[in-house]
Amino acid sequence: MMRAARVLTVTSAIIAAVSMTAATADAASTAATPTGTPIQLAMIEGMSGPFANAGAAVERNLRLGVEQVNAHGGVKLADGAHPLELVVLDSKGSTEEALTQLRAAADRHIGYILQGNSSAVAAALIGAIDRQNAREPDNRALFLNYSADDPALTNAGCSFWHFRFDAHAGMRMDALADVIQRDRSVKKVFLLNQDYSFGHDVSSLARSTLAAKRPDIAVVGDEFHPIGRVKDFAPYIAKIRESGADAVVTGNWGNDLTLLVKAAREQGLDTKFYTFYGNSLGAPAALGDAGVKRVVAVADWHPNVGGAGSDAWYAAFRARFPAAQDDYPVLRMEMMIEMLAAAMTKAGSAQPVAVAKALEGMSFDNGFHPVTMRADDHQLIQPLYVMEMDKAGTPGVRLDNEGSGYGFRTVLALAPAQTVLPTVCRMKRP
Numbered sequence: 001m002m003r004a005a006r007v008l009t010v011t012s013a014i015i016a017a018v019s020m021t022a023a024t025a026d027a028a029s030t031a032a033t034p035t036g037t038p039i040q041l042a043m044i045e046g047m048s049g050p051f052a053n054a055g056a057a058v059e060r061n062l063r064l065g066v067e068q069v070n071a072h073g074g075v076k077l078a079d080g081a082h083p084l085e086l087v088v089l090d091s092k093g094s095t096e097e098a099l100t101q102l103r104a105a106a107d108r109h110i111g112y113i114l115q116g117n118s119s120a121v122a123a124a125l126i127g128a129i130d131r132q133n134a135r136e137p138d139n140r141a142l143f144l145n146y147s148a149d150d151p152a153l154t155n156a157g158c159s160f161w162h163f164r165f166d167a168h169a170g171m172r173m174d175a176l177a178d179v180i181q182r183d184r185s186v187k188k189v190f191l192l193n194q195d196y197s198f199g200h201d202v203s204s205l206a207r208s209t210l211a212a213k214r215p216d217i218a219v220v221g222d223e224f225h226p227i228g229r230v231k232d233f234a235p236y237i238a239k240i241r242e243s244g245a246d247a248v249v250t251g252n253w254g255n256d257l258t259l260l261v262k263a264a265r266e267q268g269l270d271t272k273f274y275t276f277y278g279n280s281l282g283a284p285a286a287l288g289d290a291g292v293k294r295v296v297a298v299a300d301w302h303p304n305v306g307g308a309g310s311d312a313w314y315a316a317f318r319a320r321f322p323a324a325q326d327d328y329p330v331l332r333m334e335m336m337i338e339m340l341a342a343a344m345t346k347a348g349s350a351q352p353v354a355v356a357k358a359l360e361g362m363s364f365d366n367g368f369h370p371v372t373m374r375a376d377d378h379q380l381i382q383p384l385y386v387m388e389m390d391k392a393g394t395p396g397v398r399l400d401n402e403g404s405g406y407g408f409r410t411v412l413a414l415a416p417a418q419t420v421l422p423t424v425c426r427m428k429r430p
Contacts, residue, residue, distance in 0.1 A: 033073070033081070034070060034073060034074025034075070034080075034081035034082050034083040035080065035081065036074070036077065036079060036080045036081055036082035036083070037082060038082065038083050038084065038085035039075060039082050039083070039084050039085065039111075039112075039344070039350050040084075040085045040086075040087050040108070040110045040111075040112070041062075041066070041084060041085065041086050041087065041110070041112045041114055041144075041337075041340075042087045042089055042101075042105040042108075042110040042112065042113050042114065043058065043059065043062055043086060043087065043088050043089065043114045043115070044089045044091050044098050044101045044102060044105070044113060044114070044115045044121075044125070045058055045059070045088070045089075045090070045091055045114075045115060045116075045117055046090070046091050046092055046093030046094075046117060046118075047059070047088060047090040047091075047092075048090055048092050048093075049092045049093040049094075049228070050093060050228035050229075050254070050255055051093050051117060051228060051254040051255065052093075053254070053255070053281055053282070054117050054253070054254045054280075054281060055090075055117065057281055057326075057328045057330070058116065058117065058146070058147075058330075058333065059086075059088055060321055060326060060328075061328075061329065061330045061333035061334055062086055062114060062146075062333055062334075062336075062337060063086055064317060064320055064321075064334050065333060065334040065335070065336065065337025065338060066084045066085070066086050066337055067320075068334065068337070068338065069083075069084050069337060069338060069341040070083045070084060074341075075341050075344045075345055075350065076345045077344065077345075077348060077349065077350060078348050078349075082350070084337070084341065087105070087108075087110060089101035089104065089105065091115075091121065093117075093118070093228060095118075095120055095121050095124045098115070098121045098124065098125060099124060099125070099128055102125055102128055102129070102132075105141070106132055106136075106139060106141065109139055110141070111140065111141050111142065111350065111351070111352045112141065112142055112144060112340070112352070113125060113129065113141050113142070113143045113144065114144045114146065114336075115143070115145065115146075115148065116145050116146040116147030116148045116166065117147055117148075117253075117254070118148060118196070118198075119148040119149060119150035119153065119196070119197050119198040119201075120196050120197050120198070121148070122143075122145055122148030122150070122153060123148075123150065123152075123153065123157065123197065125143055126143055126153065126157070126159050126161070126162045129141050129142075129143050129159075129161050129162075130159055130161060133161055133352075133430075140161070140351075140352045140353060141161070141352055142161055142162075142163065142352045142355060142356055143159075143161055143162045143163070144163055144165065144336055144340065145162060145163065145164045145165065145166070146165050146166055146330070146332060146333045146336055147166050148164070148166070148198070149166055149167070149168045149169040149172065149198055149201075149251075149276070150168070150169065150197050150198050150201055151168045151169055151170045151201060151205075152197075152201075153168070154168060154377040154378060154379040154423060154425060155377065155423050155424045155425055156424055156425070158377050158378065158423070158425035158426075158427050159378075159427070160356060160378075160427055160428060160429050160430060161352070161356065162378055163356075163359055163373065163378040163380075164378060164379050164380060165332045165333075165335070165336040165339075165380045166300065166332055166380070167300060167380075167382065167384055167419060168379065168421075169198065169201045169202055169205055169251065169276070170201075170205055170209075170421050171384065171419050171421055172276050172298045172384070173202065173205040173206060173209050174209060174419075174421065175298045175384045175386050175412065175414055175419065176249070176274050176276075176296065176298050176386060177206075177209040177210060177212075177213045177214070178213070178386070178412055178414075179274075179296060179386045179411060179412055180210065180213070180214060180217075180247070180274060181213040181214050183247075183272075185246060186214070186217060186246045186247045186272065187216070187217060187218065187246055188217070188218050188219075188220045188243065188244055188245045188246050188247075189206070189210065189217055189218070189219050189220065189245060189246070189247050189248070189249055190219075190220055190221035190222075190223075190239075190240045190243050190245035190247070190248045190249075190271075191203050191206050191207075191219060191221060191222045191223070191248075191249050191250070192221070192223050192224075192225070192236060192240070192248055192249075192250045192252070192260070193223075193224055193225075193250055193251050193252065194224065194225065194226075194227040194228075194251070194252055194253075194256055195224035195225055195226055195227060196227050198251060199224055199227070199251055199252075200224070201251075202249070202250070202251030202276065203222055203224070206219075206249045207219060207222075220243040220244060220245050221239060221240065221243045221245060223236060223239065225256075227256065228254070228255065228256060230256065230259065231259065232259075232263070233259050233260045233262075233263035233264075234263050234266075234267065236260070236263070237260075237263045237264055237267045237269050238267075240269060240271065241267070241269060245271055246271060246272065247271060247272040247273070247274055248271060248272070248273045248274065249274045249275075250273065250274075250275050250276070251275075251276045251277070252275070252276075252277065253276070253277040253280055254280070254281070255282075257275070257277055257278070257280060257283055258281070258282040258283055258286050261273065261278075261283055261286045261287045261290075261291065261295070262286045262287075264287070264290065265286065265287055265288060265290040265291075268290070269290075271294070272294050272295075272296065273291075273294060273295045273296065274296045275295065275296065275297050275298075276297070276298060277297065278291075278295045278296065278297035278389065279297040279299060279302060279387065279389075279401060279408050280297075280328070281328050281402075282402070283295075284389060284400070284401045284402070284404045284406040284407070284408075285401075285402060285404035285406070287389065287406070288404075288406070291389045291406065292389060292390050292391060292406070293388060293389070293390060294389070295388070295389040296386060296387065296388050296389070296411070297386070297387055297389070297408065298384060298385070298386045298387070299384070299385055299387070300331060300332050300369075300382050300383065300384060300385070301330075301331040301332070301369060301383075301385065302385055302387055302408050302410075303329070303398075303399045303401075303407065304387075304396060304397055304398055304399055304407055304408060304409060304410065305368075305385060305410065305413075306398075307368050308368075309366065309367040309368030309369075310368045310369075313329075313331070313366070313368070314329060314399070317329040324402050324403030325402060327401060327402045327403065328401075328402065331369060332380070332382070335364065335366060335369065335371065338364070338366070339359065339362060339364050339371075339373070340355070340359070342362070342364065343355045343358035343359040343362060344358070346358040346362075353430060359373050359378075360373065360375040360378070361373065361374075361375040369382065369383060370382075370383075370416060371416065372416065374423075376423055376425055376427070377423040377425035377427065378427075379423065381416045381417075381419060381420055382416055382419070383413065383414060383415060383416055383419070384413075384414045384418075384419050385410050385412070385413055385414070386410070386411050386412040386414075387408035387409060387410050387411060388408060388409055388411050389406055389407070389408055390406070390407065390408070390409055391405060391406060391407075392405050392406060392407050394409070395409070396409030396410065397409045
């Protein structure tokens, strides 16, 4: 019965979304069709290799944003309306290949670079774009970051040419720690992260934040593993069990998270997972019943946030991408495209310098998710939600993830002002 009720709810929502889409299409048909030269956006992401599924999910979300902008008349510039065009470049999950693809984008004079699935790659791209823009002022580019969460990217390593549309690791850890602070059953924590800049950030942030909010908690393990290369996490699960940890804190994402939680389920590890991405691709299905009330995640949005605007947006995504395996909507990616288009229209130009200045300080509200791009460091300030995994149909979990039968309920909702952290950015502007 529970499953049938969910199907009816989602079906009704999708019917409503399709009706809404049809109405939008009718309205859009009366608007000017964007006939100008397309404004190209280069997505540089791992479309092959161990994180190809994450790259494909990013492409779906960005493509939805591009389609939405174009359906509403595109970008309005002085010479008319221009459509956006997404150009997908495969980095194969490699920093070196990402830099090669950046050069290819520069050769094509593409002014907008989109990436996020690796802070190490993001840092390399930012450095290369800084050099390119100084060397070739007539061929400048902006870097739009939707997921690379290393705090340094909008702190000591900030750049005028970089805008981050995700909450950084410090903001996410702060939100998770608010929930851990209230969970008195947690006495011992094991830290397990990928061995690169972001994973080390999560580890150090967990230590400092927990020391401030729960000084009674002991960190009983702090392990790093090669990113994208571990096929069997059983040895790590054994270490966690041996440590006596009540909870695991991890910033793992992609297959590194999926394989970790699969190993936990297979070995019957009875501990809580406080994650940055526990609601991500494949994770809820991998955990199954073992994740119920034991996996906690933090995100800028999730399908059970609720409200008419949120429900309609999610239903529209599902209408566009109905396959269960494609059910991974990331609101900030679509909003990033809409904010970029709004900045171009505001500037009356698609030139990166003018668009960057229009983005600085911009407030944007889609009706249910108000955000502001902080001018000081180009960090988006937005709501954050900490959520707990449970079976679909239980209170607060109307909808599941990827047809798995498991979804998330909100346990803590933070308004934008509650997520703000200070920055040490000293930005050099052109």
